[in-house]
Amino acid sequence: MKVLKLFFIIFIIFSFNHLNANNDDVKSKITKNLRCLICQGQSIYDSDSEFAHSLKVLVDKKLEEGFSEKQIYDYFKDKYGEWILYDPELNKNTYILWLLPLLIFLIGGAIISKGFIIKK
Amino acid sequence: MKNKLLLLSLTSIFIIFFIIFYKSLQETNIYTPDEKINNEIPSFKVQLFYSNNVVNSSEIFNLDKFYLLNIWSSWCVPCRQEHPLLMDLMKNKKIKIIGINYKDTKKKAENFLLELGNPYDKIIFDKKGINAIELGAYGVPESFFIHNGKILKKIIGPLNKESIKEIKLLIK
Numbered sequence: 001m002k003v004l005k006l007f008f009i010i011f012i013i014f015s016f017n018h019l020n021a022n023n024d025d026v027k028s029k030i031t032k033n034l035r036c037l038i039c040q041g042q043s044i045y046d047s048d049s050e051f052a053h054s055l056k057v058l059v060d061k062k063l064e065e066g067f068s069e070k071q072i073y074d075y076f077k078d079k080y081g082e083w084i085l086y087d088p089e090l091n092k093n094t095y096i097l098w099l100l101p102l103l104i105f106l107i108g109g110a111i112i113s114k115g116f117i118i119k120k
Numbered sequence: 121m122k123n124k125l126l127l128l129s130l131t132s133i134f135i136i137f138f139i140i141f142y143k144s145l146q147e148t149n150i151y152t153p154d155e156k157i158n159n160e161i162p163s164f165k166v167q168l169f170y171s172n173n174v175v176n177s178s179e180i181f182n183l184d185k186f187y188l189l190n191i192w193s194s195w196c197v198p199c200r201q202e203h204p205l206l207m208d209l210m211k212n213k214k215i216k217i218i219g220i221n222y223k224d225t226k227k228k229a230e231n232f233l234l235e236l237g238n239p240y241d242k243i244i245f246d247k248k249g250i251n252a253i254e255l256g257a258y259g260v261p262e263s264f265f266i267h268n269g270k271i272l273k274k275i276i277g278p279l280n281k282e283s284i285k286e287i288k289l290l291i292k
Contacts, residue, residue, distance in 0.1 A: 038258055050223060051259055054249030061250065079162075079256035096140060103136070107129045114125055 023063060030059055030072055033086045043086065159271050164254045169221055169229070169243035177251075180242055181266055186215040186291045189264040190240070190279075191252055193222045194232035196260040198278035203236045205279050210239040214291045219243040222252055222260045265290065 031045040036052045044052045044059075055076075062072050076084050088094045163178050181187055190206060192199040206217055219240035221229045226245070233240075246252055255264065258276055265273035265287055272290070275283050 050249060051253075054223075054253045057248050058250050058253050079253070096136075100136065100140075104133065107133065111125065111129060114122060118122055 026069060027056075027059055027063060030063075030069055031056055033073070034059075034076060035084050035086055037080060037084060159256070161266060161269055161271060162254055164251065166244045166246070166251055169219075169226070169245040172245075178269070180218060180244075181269060183268050185267075187266040188215055188217045188287065189220065189255070189266055190217060191220045191222050191246075191257055191260050191262045193224045193260045194228040195224065196222075199261045200236065202261055202278040202280075203239070205281070205284050206239040207237050209284055209287070212288065212291070215287070216241040220246050220251055220255075222246050223249045 028045055032043050034044040034055065036042045036044050036047040036049060036055075038051045039047045039049055042052075044055045059072060062075065067075070073085060082088060082091075082093075088097065090098050161177060161181060163176060165174055166177050166180070167174050188206075188209065192203075209215065210217055217239050219242070221243055223246070229243075244251060252259075252262075257264075261278050263275040263279055263283075264271050265275075273287075
């Protein structure tokens with residue numbers, strides 16, 4: 001019985017650890033995708049500025065309130081604009097950015113396949 | 121046929137790159153933050169500096185009045201420079217100045233106000249700097265001109281004589 005109790009306690013400790021680790025993972029993922037607006041080329045995760053520090057605290061608070069990752073991005077986008085996100089969404093300003101690699105890939109593919117057909 | 125296709129693809133790639141570079145030629149490479157104005161003041165809980173009461177941000181601003189929301193701190197040097205301008209603006213009865221004390225200790229903030237005077241009608245105590253982020257601020261000092269529950273103007277950095285003149289014109 002004692003062994004069973006011990007196992008049970010160990011199991012609970014490990015599951016709590018796992019829970020915290022998950023939350024930390026999400027937090028670092030979000031802060032890595034948020035740009036520090038007053039620093040040069042740093043994310044919120046990397047920066048140690050006052051601005052970045054406040055943002056980290058707020059991300060923590062929003063996660064505790066049950067906000068999802070997307071809701072947090074939308075929240076900051078609403079306050080600071082699209083620029084705060086490192087991963088830009090597809091819209092009229094970013095369509096070239098998203099479509100260009102695809103276009104080049106298609107053109108390249110066409111050239112290669114054309115070459116094969118001609119060789120045959 | 122093969123040459124035609126190659127030529128076509130090369131020209132299209134060239135045109136695409138040309139458009140991209142031509143477009144970015146006209147854009148400035150110095151980033152200026154989006155001044156998101158005409159936004160309604162977000163609703164959030166704030167702690168008042170003197171009474172320690174927690175109130176909602178919407179309770180601080182009456183609809184028909186003009187407000188200048190000023191983010192300041194005792195450790196911020198430009199805040200000291202703009203303070204005399206705020207003391208001067210305080211004399212104008214049409215506008216109320218609300219302060220947000222950003223990442224400061226109460227004692228140091230009180231000493232700052234004792235030394236330079238208190239132009240603020242109310243002060244929000246923002247120890248962790250969360251309220252400033254909720255407002256969409258970048259740091260200290262920063263000021264928001266508010267009327268009818270909307271942010272009409274945002275001044276990033278210290279206030280100067282020109283910005284005060286502009287504010288006085290707006291409330292005339």
